[in-house]
Amino acid sequence: MQPGCEPLYSAAQVRELDRLAIEQRGVPGYELMTRAGAAAFAALRRHWPEARRVHVLCGAGNNAGDGYVLARLARAEGWYASVGWLADPGRLQGAARTAWEDAVEAGVTVAPFDAGRLTACEVIVDGLLGTGLQRGVEGDWAAAIAAVNASGVPVLALDIPSGLAADTGRVPGTAIRAALTVTFIGRKLGLYTGQAADYVGELVFAGLELPADLAADMPPRAWLAGYDCAAARLAPRSRTAHKGAFGHVLIVGGRPGMGGAARLAGEAAARVGAGLVSVATDPGHVAAVLAARPELMAAGVDGAPDLEPLLERASVIGLGPGLGQGRWSRALFERLLRAEQPLVLDADALNLLAAAPLRRDDWVLTPHPGEAARLLGTDTAAVEADRVAAVQQLQQRYGGVVLLKGAGSLVCDGAVVWIAAGGNPGMASGGMGDVLTGVIAGLRAQGLTPAEATVAGAVLHAAAADRAARDGERGLLAGDLLTPLRALVNPGQDHHAAHD
Numbered sequence: 001m002q003p004g005c006e007p008l009y010s011a012a013q014v015r016e017l018d019r020l021a022i023e024q025r026g027v028p029g030y031e032l033m034t035r036a037g038a039a040a041f042a043a044l045r046r047h048w049p050e051a052r053r054v055h056v057l058c059g060a061g062n063n064a065g066d067g068y069v070l071a072r073l074a075r076a077e078g079w080y081a082s083v084g085w086l087a088d089p090g091r092l093q094g095a096a097r098t099a100w101e102d103a104v105e106a107g108v109t110v111a112p113f114d115a116g117r118l119t120a121c122e123v124i125v126d127g128l129l130g131t132g133l134q135r136g137v138e139g140d141w142a143a144a145i146a147a148v149n150a151s152g153v154p155v156l157a158l159d160i161p162s163g164l165a166a167d168t169g170r171v172p173g174t175a176i177r178a179a180l181t182v183t184f185i186g187r188k189l190g191l192y193t194g195q196a197a198d199y200v201g202e203l204v205f206a207g208l209e210l211p212a213d214l215a216a217d218m219p220p221r222a223w224l225a226g227y228d229c230a231a232a233r234l235a236p237r238s239r240t241a242h243k244g245a246f247g248h249v250l251i252v253g254g255r256p257g258m259g260g261a262a263r264l265a266g267e268a269a270a271r272v273g274a275g276l277v278s279v280a281t282d283p284g285h286v287a288a289v290l291a292a293r294p295e296l297m298a299a300g301v302d303g304a305p306d307l308e309p310l311l312e313r314a315s316v317i318g319l320g321p322g323l324g325q326g327r328w329s330r331a332l333f334e335r336l337l338r339a340e341q342p343l344v345l346d347a348d349a350l351n352l353l354a355a356a357p358l359r360r361d362d363w364v365l366t367p368h369p370g371e372a373a374r375l376l377g378t379d380t381a382a383v384e385a386d387r388v389a390a391v392q393q394l395q396q397r398y399g400g401v402v403l404l405k406g407a408g409s410l411v412c413d414g415a416v417v418w419i420a421a422g423g424n425p426g427m428a429s430g431g432m433g434d435v436l437t438g439v440i441a442g443l444r445a446q447g448l449t450p451a452e453a454t455v456a457g458a459v460l461h462a463a464a465a466d467r468a469a470r471d472g473e474r475g476l477l478a479g480d481l482l483t484p485l486r487a488l489v490n491p492g493q494d495h496h497a498a499h500d
């Protein structure tokens with residue numbers, strides 16, 4: 001178990017959990033489906049307390065079964081409940097067939113899909129496709145989904161928005177854009193990464209009262225790391241602590257004109273609690289770095305030999321912010337690859353690494369999808385098509401801990417994959433990666449392992465961005481994260497932190 005983390009499963013694993021519940025624990029399939037429909041209906045009422053008219057779209061599998069149950073329960077409460085189907089319910093089998101028969105008997109109107117009916121209800125329920133998605137949605141189904149998305153009526157998705165791939169978060173064709181998704185039995189990995197954030201809306205998990213040990217022998221595909229997971233690594237400090245106990249981060253980067261990147265990384269390392277922070281950068285930036293942040297030490301370096309005195313004092317190196325790829329950059333990069341200290345590599349350090357691949361076990365690599373593609377010798381689309389596979393391949397090839405950035409940032413240490421919760425599109429702006437490098441290096445300097453520092457760093461970075469975005473996502477600056485970061489790395493002393 002990973003403290004403070006939630007397990008995430010593949011579609012095949014959740015199918016196996018269904019099977020175990022039915023065959024080993026004796027919960028009949030129709031009972032599970034009834035619990036799923038009931039949990040979704042309860043979530044619907046909480047989310048839309050005024051609603052009394054619901055239209056349920058049903059497909060050909062058990063996801064449709066959940067939909068027929070929900071329609072029946074709504075009808076039993078005196079709601080107007082109708083079903084529009086894309087697959088003839090006469091062909092349904094097993095529990096889903098029973099669910100349809102019971103819905104009809106209860107007085108639910110069941111008819112072929114008609115886009116004209118969509119706007120006659122207050123909430124649309126999506127029971128078209130669940131974990132059984134086999135290919136990109138097209139044809140009549142794609143047209144129906146487009147009509148739903150264009151209707152302006154809010155959608156509750158059963159288990160997963162139809163068309164979203166449960167293992168990757170990819171949308172191979174088209175998909176439902178839900179306001180609320182209620183997912184059953186196990187959290188599907190694809191709800192948290194890839195394109196999921198554009199489709200899932202608010203996410204509610206319904207365990208369907210299955211025993212907690214059902215998944216005991218099933219290692220999850222990944223772990224969702226939230227703020228509690230980071231906070232668990234941030235123990236209160238000893239009252240007698242001194243700055244020597246919290247490490248000395250050396251940030252190396254900032255070719256001419258890019259000094260801000262190195263400064264942001266340095267400042268972030270200091271803000272998360274590193275004892276000392278030095279910045280090695282182009283000599284032209286030293287005065288500006290010192291003037292902006294007098295707590296930082298700054299050294300102008302003309303070449304690799306100038307790094308030697310700095311390396312004698314550093315305990316962790318963050319390499320890459322604003323580094324560039326020219327002669328100066330390459331000389332520093334090549335010297336630091338041989339450094340004894342643990343490394344955090346970002347930006348151009350990763351591009352230089354892609355040109356001359358190498359493995360180290362104690363480093364952290366933090367590529368965005370473009371850098372990841374260069375490191376793997378592929379293209380960005382291939383990385384994004386299966387982000388979990390990509391982060392695992394990167395780790396296998398380069399060693400250490402790899403963080404693949406993007407909505408639903410992924411971390412892999414070779415054994416385990418984590419997804420960092422939180423974050424927002426305001427983070428798509430210059431300097432955000434530099435801050436992340438500094439955060440991870442600052443946490444490493446305080447004794448967190450590479451995996452701990454990277455998972456906690458990604459979570460804290462996203463949480464800080466979410467706080468800063470309360471004033472608006474557009475126009476969010478990387479420097480805006482620094483103040484919230486300080487609050488977030490002091491969990492016991494910041495009573496708001498745990499509730500964000």
Ligand SMILES: NC(=O)C1=CN([C@@H]2O[C@H](COP(=O)(O)OP(=O)(O)OC[C@H]3O[C@@H](n4cnc5c(N)ncnc54)[C@H](O)[C@@H]3O)[C@@H](O)[C@H]2O)[C@@H](O)CC1
Pocket residue numbers: 018029030032033036059060061062063064065066095128129130131132133134135136137138141158159160184185
């Ligand atoms: N007893 C159980 O197994 C339970 C299952 N549950 C529900 O069952 C779902 C999984 O059910 P199924 O495995 O039947 O799968 P689905 O309900 O996702 O649908 C599978 C059907 O859709 C068709 N299909 C796949 N891709 C398509 C596409 N692109 N366009 C058109 N048709 C397509 C398949 O041929 C198949 O007929 C879960 O997501 C969940 O909602 C829940 O009711 C909980 C209990």
Ligand SMILES: [K+]
Pocket residue numbers: 063126127128129130157158159160161162
């Ligand atoms: K669905």
